[in-house]
């Protein structure tokens with residue numbers, strides 16, 4: 001009989017090979033979204049599908065289940081934070097998710113999501129919710145079936161949420177999000193009625209793409225992006241992907257009449273990339289070397305984009321560089337004006353265009369609605385009306401049509417139910433970690449003003465990146481900040497900014 005140690009060795013060897021195989025798929029996806037010529041679409045689809053089939057077959061093989069069972073029964077996993085325990089715990093979780101779903105359901109989910117996304121595209125274009133409603137109902141039925149297969153009898157929303165945010169529950173999120181909602185609605189109301197408006201025209205002048213790219217690269221490098229282990233390219237929809245140790249790729253797009261898009265977009269993707277570049281490469285292919293959750297991943301992007309990139313001290317260092325890059329656009333622009341312009345807070349209809357404060361109200365609304373849709377409390381046909389009611393209540397706006405209302409996001413059409421909360425979790429964790437980093441490191445603003453970002457990155461590496469999946473998001477928060485997730489730090493940050501720019 002083989003020992004637990006040898007079973008564990010076999011398991012990790014196989015997992016690492018599966019990860020290498022799957023990273024080949026990531027190269028194909030990267031190529032797909034950046035340079036693949038149109039005529040190569042069909043061949044690319046066969047490449048991607050072959051790799052996906054191969055990785056799925058290897059990962060769902062009964063051998064994995066046998067190795068897991070052998071190690072689970074041993075002393076190797078006694079300490080829950082040991083490398084072996086972390087690897088076994090998360091592999092078990094993914095293995096169960098992958099093997100408990102009947103192939104017929106997997107196939108139907110894939111097929112329906114793809115058709116439904118297609119239906120959503122044209123429904124959005126024509127602002128025609130009625131044509132999309134049957135697809136949404138179908139998706140919700142399939143997601144209910146999926147949840148019931150994975151964890152029979154458990155709260156379905158929690159099962160779906162768990163895929164993106166391991167260990168998180170809707171009960172906990174409701175407490176945190178509700179404590180955030182009231183004060184945030186009030187704050188945004190005060191900002192709106194202050195009558196003050198950020199001089200956003202400054203950012204809409206002529207910003208040549210090449211100069212934007214140069215400055216974006218300079219900023220990414222300044223905050224610690226390793227260009228020897230990463231790439232910044234262009235794509236229509238900015239994203240970041242890790243192809244493996246030493247190879248992190250991100251993209252952006254340049255709008256010559258809006259400075260904010262590429263610059264803050266690049267800082268955002270840089271935040272994701274810094275996390276990927278900071279994961280322990282010796283654990284590549286194993287949960288011990290992977291990111292904690294989507295919420296924690298997003299906390300890294302939001303921290304660099306908003307808490308660092310929209311701070312006054314950051315621009316003390318970077319505005320002089322922007323003046324060199326864009327002498328015409330920035331002529332006669334004061335630091336105060338620039339700082340106000342990049343911190344424009346204003347209720348708007350579209351989530352992806354929202355500022356760092358109102359963004360969360362868009363997300364909270366979707367979190368509430370998707371739970372009601374999944375439980376059946378909200379009939380699909382009532383979604384547009386309920387959407388508009390909440391938009392009015394939280395942001396004081398009513399969408400003129402469903403394209404700018406409940407049809408704006410792709411997520412639900414593709415089966416992404418339980419995903420939205422991770423965006424606001426990112427903002428909450430970012431603010432909470434940042435508050436702690438300030439306590440631990442001292443005057444971060446003085447450092448940023450001098451272009452010193454290495455202390456903050458070092459703090460993130462040590463406290464978050466190197467641990468991989470050793471701790472859940474909740475445990476990490478407790479360990480790093482001494483507190484469970486709380487709306488306090490984000491609210492305090494937003495209030496400080498509102499006081500300074502709108503309410504003084």
Ligand code: ZN
Nearest residue numbers: 268272298301
């Ligand atoms: Zn992100």
